[in-house]
Amino acid sequence: MSNVVQLNKSQGFTRMDNDLYEALIGAELSGRELRVALAIHRLTVGYNVEEARIAASVIAEMSGIAREDVSRAICELIRQRVVYRTGGSRSPMGFAPVAEWAIDQKNTHPSKPKAVPQCGVSTTSIVAFPPHNKDSKDILVPSEPVGAERQPEQGDLISEPVRQPAKVEACPHQAIVDLFHEILPELPSVALLNKTRIQQLQARWRESKVHRDLDFWREYFGMVKSSDFLMGKVRGRGGDKPFRASFDWLIAPRNFVKVVEGNYHA
Structure with a gap:
C-alpha cells in the first residue's frame, strides 16, 4: 500500500x-x-x-x-x-x-555571549576569589560552595523580580493632524489640538503596533477620501442631509474600527 x-x-x-x-x-x-x-x-x-x-x-x-x-x-x-x-x-x-515585498526584519539580532565574570579562578578549588587579592585576610570565603542552591528559611523576605513595562513611542499628535489636513482638505479643519483630541489619538496609537506608524494614518485618511459617504458627497437614508466626517468622528474608537473595516453605511 x-x-x-x-x-x-x-x-x-x-x-x-x-x-x-x-x-x-x-x-x-x-x-x-x-x-x-x-x-x-x-x-x-x-x-x-x-x-x-x-x-x-x-x-x-x-x-x-x-x-x-x-x-x-x-x-x-x-x-x-x-x-x-x-x-x-x-x-x-x-x-x-x-x-x-518589503517585510520587516523580526528577531534577527544574533545572541550576545555572556560576559565572563571578573574573578580569579582556581583549578583545584570550587571557591571563586575576587581579583587583586593582596592579603589573605581580605579574602571573603562564602559559607557554602559556589553554585550550591540555598533554601529559603523562615523569616527570609522573598520578592519577585520587577518587570519594567515596555516603552511605547510617544504619539506624534501634530504629525497626524498635518496628514489629515494634507489628505482631507475638504473636511472641517482642526483649529485646536485640545486635551480630548490628544487623549483620543494617544489611545488609537497605543491600541496596536500597526497604528504606531504614520504610513498607517496616511492610508487610513486615504480610505476616508475614497468614501463618497464620509466625504459628504451622497445623501443618507431617506434623503437626509449629506454626512461629512470630522476629525473627532474619525478618531473616536467605534468609528475608527468602522472605517478600518469598511463597516459604515449611508
Whole structure:
C-alpha cells in the first residue's frame, strides 16, 4: 500500500504559484499575518481570479481571528507590500509580486555571549576569589560552595523580580493632524489640538503596533477620501442631509474600527 496521499480532485483544490508558495514559507510574517495572507490567497487564486473584494468578516469566519485583528493584519500586509489594494477599504485585494515585498526584519539580532565574570579562578578549588587579592585576610570565603542552591528559611523576605513595562513611542499628535489636513482638505479643519483630541489619538496609537506608524494614518485618511459617504458627497437614508466626517468622528474608537473595516453605511 502506497504511503502517498492521493489528491481527491472531486473535492476541489487550490493551486499556488511556486515562487509565492516558497516566499510565504520564508517570509518573517507573524502567525496572524500568515493566516490572513493564506485566506486572501484562497479567496482570490482559489477562485481563479487575481484580486477580489474580501470583507474582514469573511476572513474572520474562515480563520477564527477577531474581525478587528483581521483588519489590522490586512493593513500590515499592505504596508509590507505583500498584498495590495486598488483603492479604499472596500476595494479589491490581491498579492503583489514577491520581488516587491518589503517585510520587516523580526528577531534577527544574533545572541550576545555572556560576559565572563571578573574573578580569579582556581583549578583545584570550587571557591571563586575576587581579583587583586593582596592579603589573605581580605579574602571573603562564602559559607557554602559556589553554585550550591540555598533554601529559603523562615523569616527570609522573598520578592519577585520587577518587570519594567515596555516603552511605547510617544504619539506624534501634530504629525497626524498635518496628514489629515494634507489628505482631507475638504473636511472641517482642526483649529485646536485640545486635551480630548490628544487623549483620543494617544489611545488609537497605543491600541496596536500597526497604528504606531504614520504610513498607517496616511492610508487610513486615504480610505476616508475614497468614501463618497464620509466625504459628504451622497445623501443618507431617506434623503437626509449629506454626512461629512470630522476629525473627532474619525478618531473616536467605534468609528475608527468602522472605517478600518469598511463597516459604515449611508
